[in-house]
Amino acid sequence: MRRVGIHGTEPLYGLEATRSIERTASSALPPHTLMARAGLRVAELTRALAPHARCIWIACGPGNNGGDGLVAATHLQHFGRSTGGLPDIVVTLCGDPARLPPDAAHALQQALATGLQIQDAPPSSFDFAVDALLGIGCRRPPEGLLADHLRILRSSGAPVLSVDLPSGLDINTGVLMRAPGENPQASQERHTLSLLTLKPGLFTANGRDEAGQVWFDDLGVPPCDGVLAQAQLICEAPHSTAPRRRAHATHKGSYGEVVILGGQDIAQAGAGMTGAAVLAARAALHGGAGRVYVALLGETPGEPAVRWDPECPELMFRSVAALMSSALMQTAVIVCGCGGGDVVAELLPAVLAQAPALVLDADALNAIVKDSHLQARLQERSASGWITVLTPHPLEAARLLGSDTATVMSDRLAAAQHLSDRFAAICVLKGSGSVISAPGRMPMINASGNAALATAGTGDVLAGMIGSALALPPGSFEQTVQRVAGAVHQHGRLADRWIQTAHAGHLTASMLAEQAL
Numbered sequence: 224m225r226r227v228g229i230h231g232t233e234p235l236y237g238l239e240a241t242r243s244i245e246r247t248a249s250s251a252l253p254p255h256t257l258m259a260r261a262g263l264r265v266a267e268l269t270r271a272l273a274p275h276a277r278c279i280w281i282a283c284g285p286g287n288n289g290g291d292g293l294v295a296a297t298h299l300q301h302f303g304r305s306t307g308g309l310p311d312i313v314v315t316l317c318g319d320p321a322r323l324p325p326d327a328a329h330a331l332q333q334a335l336a337t338g339l340q341i342q343d344a345p346p347s348s349f350d351f352a353v354d355a356l357l358g359i360g361c362r363r364p365p366e367g368l369l370a371d372h373l374r375i376l377r378s379s380g381a382p383v384l385s386v387d388l389p390s391g392l393d394i395n396t397g398v399l400m401r402a403p404g405e406n407p408q409a410s411q412e413r414h415t416l417s418l419l420t421l422k423p424g425l426f427t428a429n430g431r432d433e434a435g436q437v438w439f440d441d442l443g444v445p446p447c448d449g450v451l452a453q454a455q456l457i458c459e460a461p462h463s464t465a466p467r468r469r470a471h472a473t474h475k476g477s478y479g480e481v482v483i484l485g486g487q488d489i490a491q492a493g494a495g496m497t498g499a500a501v502l503a504a505r506a507a508l509h510g511g512a513g514r515v516y517v518a519l520l521g522e523t524p525g526e527p528a529v530r531w532d533p534e535c536p537e538l539m540f541r542s543v544a545a546l547m548s549s550a551l552m553q554t555a556v557i558v559c560g561c562g563g564g565d566v567v568a569e570l571l572p573a574v575l576a577q578a579p580a581l582v583l584d585a586d587a588l589n590a591i592v593k594d595s596h597l598q599a600r601l602q603e604r605s606a607s608g609w610i611t612v613l614t615p616h617p618l619e620a621a622r623l624l625g626s627d628t629a630t631v632m633s634d635r636l637a638a639a640q641h642l643s644d645r646f647a648a649i650c651v652l653k654g655s656g657s658v659i660s661a662p663g664r665m666p667m668i669n670a671s672g673n674a675a676l677a678t679a680g681t682g683d684v685l686a687g688m689i690g691s692a693l694a695l696p697p698g699s700f701e702q703t704v705q706r707v708a709g710a711v712h713q714h715g716r717l718a719d720r721w722i723q724t725a726h727a728g729h730l731t732a733s734m735l736a737e738q739a740l
């Protein structure tokens with residue numbers, strides 16, 4: 224058993240693949256072996272997480288997830304007896320014992336034979352709970368007595384260990400089907416022990432919040448040949464642009480150029496968004512790009528409102544006209560959008576036609592939604608081997624796909640992949656558990672980051688960091704995708720470090736940009 228999210232990458236298996244691995248492993252082992260292993264692991268983790276608990280509630284459901292809970296309860300009761308009777312183990316079972324599936328029916332039989340009693344109701348108070356109500360067999364919102372138990376479990380505030388998946392969480396999408404009237408405690412300590420496979424739903428959409436700390440045990444089953452993972456979890460940056468990895472005999476030209484095109488001036492409709500472009504530019508610079516340029520949109524020709532950034536004098540400001548006629552359009556990574564407003568639409572035909580490496584964010588994405596010609600130009604870029612990275616948040620992704628946010632959030636992996644396939648681009652779908660996809664490749668889910676990033680401007684910082692990652696000398700397309708994933712991961716890691724080092728106050732985007740390494 225191990226803690227997940229610290230090192231390397233992890234394959235994530237959806238429902239079909241997990242069922243297939245389960246079938247193959249079960250048929251090669253004596254009956255009930257997998258459940259016996261699963262229940263023992265749940266009991267061991269429970270003991271490790273709650274060594275001083277006086278009352279542990281094990282809430283079992285009507286399927287094999289409940290069977291895991293029954294095996295765990297049998298072990299915990301045995302451990303308790305050998306250590307003087309504590310903790311008190313209270314087991315409930317939602318479901319008709321006569322209709323349990325064979326593995327769970329066997330687990331019940333064994334449990335009763337050791338003297339375990341099944342209670343009619345949850346304990347009035349408990350200091351640790353095991354959620355063995357529903358696992359990968361959940362297809363609809365929890366209902367009946369099971370929903371009642373889930374409500375009690377999630378509103379109690381006591382720490383919870385979920386077996387395999389938090390009950391009601393969709394294995395593939397991470398969408399939580401809530402019990403009616405459920406009022407979860409956001410501060411509740413949560414753990415999930417994923418069995419046999421790690422599942423994509425644990426790491427995106429509602430998954431991160433519901434699962435808490437994820438643990439994994441493969442139940443002694445090696446990865447199966449021929450069973451395809453649905454996604455890959457990125458727990459560590461695959462490629463770093465950190466300066467400490469630089470060779471000695473290099474110079475600024477070795478680390479490429481980034482141009483930020485955005486940051487609408489306040490003279491434009493009275494809505495100034497200069498800060499968005501500056502944040503992206505600072506992030507690109509701190510992220511390691513050799514030279515960073517900024518071209519602000521909507522300034523009066525000949526009278527640039529912003530000539531330099533006193534807090535970051537390394538940034539080089541250019542007028543849009545000078546930039547658009549310069550060789551930078553071909554040699555630099557162009558990051559286009561960040562606070563660009565409506566003006567950006569006028570520039571996009573030239574940008575799409577000239578920039579071999581392009582990151583499109585925010586207003587640039589919205590402009591593309593409105594113009595089918597721009598969409599066609601965007602699609603055509605990959606034929607020349609040009610790189611485009613789209614960085615939508617869920618609403619921008621919905622607009623690009625002609626759907627709505629709820630539909631995007633109902634299957635984030637599919638939405639990102641759909642965008643990549645449709646526009647022949649690398650897509651970073653932002654939000655909890657950002658998804659990185661590319662045409663014809665397995666999507667990735669980023670494991671780093673936290674709610675400290677939920678503040679204005681952090682998306683601009685990400686666009687700048689991606690720009691600096693792409694500014695390195697070009698590699699294969701696969702390397703490019705990995706660099707984008709590395710930048711996304713690093714962006715999340717900065718926020719993780721921020722909360723781990725107990726900084727006072729909120730993380731702002733400019734602080735984030737300064738640390739972008």
Ligand SMILES: NC(=O)C1=CN([C@@H]2O[C@H](COP(=O)(O)OP(=O)(O)OC[C@H]3O[C@@H](n4cnc5c(N)ncnc54)[C@H](OP(=O)(O)O)[C@@H]3O)[C@@H](O)[C@H]2O)[C@@H](O)CC1
Pocket residue numbers: 245249257258261262284285286287288289291324326356357358359360361362363364365366369386387388418419
């Ligand atoms: N077999 C093995 O090798 C291994 C299996 N393992 C474990 O088994 C788990 C999968 O077990 P599973 O397939 O029995 O599904 P599970 O999640 O327990 O639920 C099915 C039951 O719940 C019911 N139900 C569904 N939705 C409901 C709702 N909303 N509200 C109320 N009821 C609802 C559903 O009823 P039905 O839909 O049939 O009417 C059915 O009775 C897996 O996650 C892992 O923990 C591990 O030990 C590893 C080895």
Ligand SMILES: [K+]
Pocket residue numbers: 288354355356357358385386387388389390
């Ligand atoms: K569960």
